[in-house]
Amino acid sequence: MLPHLPGLAGGFVYDDFRFVKENPGVHRLSAPHEFFLPERMAHPADRDIWRPIRTAGFALQHALFGEWAAGYHLFSLLLAVGLVRGFLAMVANLSGNAPKILWSAGLLFGSHPLLVESVAWISSQGDLWAALFVCLALVAWCRERRWFWLAAPLAWLSKESAIPLLGMVILADLIQGKAPRRWRSWAVLAASTVLFLVLRQQALGRGFGLDASGFGQQDVDFAMRFLEAHRNLVVSLRLFVFPWPLLVDPTRATVPSPSFLWALFLWVLLGGLGWWAIRQRRARPGFAFGIGFALLAFVPTSGLLTAMKSPYADRFLLLPCAGLVLAATSWFDRCSVRGTLLVVLLGVSLLGTRTVQRTLEWRSQRTLFEAELRHHPSSIQAHLGIGSQAMESNDWERARVHLSQVVSLTDQEDPRRLAALHNLCTLEYEAGSADQARHWGNQCRALVLSRTESQVSGASLHKVWIVLGNLERKQNPAAAIQILEEGMRRFGRRPGLLESLAICFDMTGRAEAAEKLHREVLELAEPTATRYYHLALSVLHQNRAEDARELLQQAVALDSSHQRSRALLKDLETPQRPR
Secondary structure (H helix, E strand, C coil), X not given: CHHHHHHHHCCCCCCHHHHHHCCHHHCCCCCHHHHHCHXXXXXXXXXXXXXXXXXXXXXXXXXXXXXXXXXXXXXXXXXXXXXXXXXXXXXXXXXXXXXXXXXXXXHHHHCCHHHHXXXXXXXXXXXXHHHHHHHHHHHHHXXXXXXXXXXXXXXXXXXXXXXXXXHHHHHHHHHHCCHHHCHXXXXXXXXXXXHHHHHHHHHHCCCCCCCCCCCCCECCXXXXXXXXXXXXXXXXXXXXXXXXCCCCCCCHHHCCCCCHHHHHHHHHHHHHHHHHHHHCCCCCHHHHHXXXXXXXXXXXXXXXXXXXXXXXXXXXXXXXXXXXXXXXXXXXXXXXXXXXXXXHHHHHHXXXXXXXXHHHHCCCHHHHHHHHHHHCCCCHHHHHHHHHHHHHCCCHHHHHHHHHHHHHHCCCCCHHHHHHHHHHHHHHHHCCCHHHHHHHHHHHHHHHHXXXXXXXXXXXXXXXXXXXXXXXXXXXXXXXXXXHHHHHHHHCCCHHHHHHHHHHHHHXXXXXXXXXXXXXXXXXXXXXXXXXHHHHHHHHCCCCHHHHHHHHHHHHHHCCCCHHHHHHHHHHCCCCCCC
16 A cells, blocks of 8 residues: 555546546436446546446545545555455465465555556546456356356446456466366356447447447557557566556657567567466466466457557556566565565565655646656647646646647547647637637637547537637628537537627627527526626617616626626616617
8 A cells, every 4th residue: 555645645637527527427326327328427428438337436436525536546545455455366266375476466566556547547446446356256256156247247347458357267267277167157258248348339339340430449450450569568568577657648659660570579479478378387377377367458458459549558557467467476486485575575665666656646637747748758648738737727838838739749630639729729719819719720620520520529629619709700790600500510509609609690680589599598508697798788789678677687686796787787777878
């Protein structure tokens, strides 16, 4: 626990906002069956993610802690401790109860920096749940089979990283010499795995191919997937042995693209290592199982079967790290107790120190992304994170620098380009730079219109159309109306779009249509003094002064400091013609 304790002082970071803090789907415990719906897992809904156990866990934590981030971090820490305990039970059942191996494996795995992202990042609780249930399922498979059929579905429903569980139990049976008696159970487990995958794809509304419309996140041919898997493997092995620097969202250029022959040689070498591990299964079952376990756990996120948006991440290496630790510590039975103790203490000191440093980097958006840029200056996600944070603190110049970097580093297909263009448009509009706001806004608009609705996500992208409409309203109201109606066709009847369109209608003499839209806005969104004021204007333009007076009185009742409502109300109450 000690290396991870600084994480208790951390806050909400990165995706924690869309999964937890700003996700209404986890802000209530009612209708628990809806935790299986993608709409409750993220805000806005993400059609790549189906993790009901994690979502239910977030809902329970929100009921307990509200927006107190330390409570969520404490829960993650307890999950991590449970995972290490489950890992030890798995080691004991698959490699024997040798005390040296047990405490060595537990200390090295628990203090390894590759755990930091899963423990310090609230959004990564799904990785902890899945890894914990995988370990418990393997323990149950060796001891009490009936509990396996509970742990396995819980692992799958936590995260897709548990899908290789079928291969893991087959590997465990082969090593323990129980394979001939287990083939019926394997068949049932295989059918259960297929059923889970079918349910997942149905819930997400996706197909069953390996492309972007199915299990994958990008359309990439096999040769590219093979090379991507090679890069992921090189990075993973390097980070296990020398975990520095760790990654948040590196570009694909972090590891040079290898030649096909070199990649093939590496995989043949790994195949030879696997074959040698199998030959060692009787004399050293922990080593054989650890190597096989690591390779099986690596497959879903390797990029070999399906291409992923993020090529690799520390959280993807949680289970592979456990397998490699088991394989390494299985050789400690040849060492003396004193020698083992010295090796483990040295390893824990080095790994634990880096774990503490990495945990401190995860305390906030600023510390995380600044640390990322120190090691990876071309990290797109780091530039986007710092730029968004600078916008929130009204540091316009800093925001411009980092968001412009995102635009220059991304291609047209990258969704982060859309986010950067949207933020730049909003930034320049609020800063009063109309020409720059129009420049970035039109780029964002063109990019959105070039994609299908399923390819575009973002709860606030429609605000670009509001900004463009507002910029055109004074000079060319007709053009502003076209822009806003286009936004409504793309994003639906959003209150902001309706309100801007109503103001344009009022300016062009269509006061009755403007009134209808303003009243619709008041039904869809929270009433404000400004909304009542604009409704009063459209009513007044229809020569209904008494109705306008009542609306303005409601506006002043909501906000007594609203100057425009007070001024117009004063004009209406005087005998002369209102302004």
